[in-house]
Amino acid sequence: MSINVNIEKTMGDFCLKTKFDADIGITAIFGSSGAGKSTLVNLIAGLVKPKSGHIKIFNKVVFDSKQKINVPVHKRGIGFVFQDSRLFPHMKVEANLKYSNRFGRRGRLSSFSEIVDILDLGQILQRLPGNLSGGEKQRVAIGRALLSNPKILILDEPLTGLDEGLRSEVIPYLEFLRDHSKLPILYISHSQSEVARLSDKIVVLENGNILEHGETLQILSSFRVAKKLGLRDLSSFIEATVSTHASDGITELDFSGSKLFLPQIDVPVGSKIYLRVLAKDVTLAIKKPEKISALNIIKGKVDEIVMGNGPGALISLNVGGHRLVTRITQRSLIAMNLKLGQTCFAFLKTVSVATSDIII
């Protein structure tokens, strides 16, 4: 494992105790505000000192309370992208990008033009940060961190504070980074959609403790996590491929052998998109419903049933290896006589997939 963390820290009433590993690719650190996400990454970066434990980065111990090792921030080799980008206001973009090479870790500049190309910064090299857009600032911040020759990268809510449009401007760069940089990346976020789209692995934090740790899409739709994060947001994240743009304004998608129909989505045929389907928008039926207005009907097998404390129940369907979750009342559950392993049909109205939930 490239990152190995096992630390404890008390700050006033708040107590953080975490133990996890992360590898190349994006590992999301996910949780609501106050869960300890920022504290955790500050501890890893060396901005705050843990009470006890150890932190290893590529088998190099950067903190160990027993051996009294505490490598200072500037020698840990961690590239940090902050939510507020923190570009140096008195330096042009180019000088910001070259800061580490000149004054810091002596990051290699051989990759300078390559990174400028990837992040599309060529046009703004001579500008001062004061007149860049939010998205441009974050791209420069990402480039600056990359050019500091980091062993790992920490992105602390890099998209929070950007509006929808700017967010979708930055996301493709983050994906490129994930797929090509070969760096372990810790991605802090409280947005389910962001995390679902970008990360492979996830660490869910709550009150300073790790609630879950594993594959992102599975964990986000797991009932254990949903119960903690609030059932209202419980969703399945499904990956679908665009197959046709029909002339009546409907886009057809393939999802595990089933067809999905959505109002026109502006992406080329063949591209993969993620859809977030809220559990409460999914209705179940034992037989394939006929003559109903809902277009999206998906066949699956019940693989998990969890009774709620109130009148509700959570059902998970296995759709060709993917998980589709739904919330129904216990009364319907009994009336339908649903059992584990039973085949049933889930349907969702076309309009119930909100466009903001389509993570292109």
Added chain:
Amino acid sequence: MELSSQEIDAVLLSLKVSIWSVIFSLLPAIYIAYVLSRKKFWGRQALNVIVHIPLILPPVVTGYFLLILFSRAGVIGRFLDTYFGVTFAFHWFGAVLAAAIMSFPLMVRAFRLGFDSVDPKLEVAAHSLGANRFIIFLTITLPLIIPALITGAVLGFAKSMGEFGATITFVSNIPGQTQTIPSAIFEFLQLPGNNFMIVRLVCLSLLISIGALYISEVLASRLSRREQS
């Protein structure tokens, strides 16, 4: 219309004293301002009060303390005289010392406001890029407070130009040696018939102060324009 040699001496001495006063105070004032703005340590308030003492004491009292400490019979003065042959009493060095001490709190205050306005998060960002604290100070913090540095230096310069009480108490009022513009005006005021010279010196001192202020404003606005463009 020509200035008398006494007046020329007073003007030149004032300029010399003020420039050296700012030069000597600059680094210590930057350091103290940085420490007061950024570091939390035991005795921070005490240091703050000590720095500000010259601002609240009557200048004559400050001059008196300087006399006690730095005259040839004084504790520090004797030491400096014996080992380094440096004397302050009745010497323009003494005027520089008096002006520096009187203007120090003003410079520290201006610099401190500058440091307070620099977001420490930028320093954290530089730290994460691998720069050490000293480099961060030189490349991030200091350049960002240049407007405050200019303001503080001009304030210090103006205060030194105008310093009178502590200077005259400490190094007296000897034409050509320790007589600055204010002390010269004071001397001319003692005798009748010098009105013309007094007005001339007053105008000159106005001119120098306004000129310094103007230059600092131009520099500061040029800098801020550069940062916005």
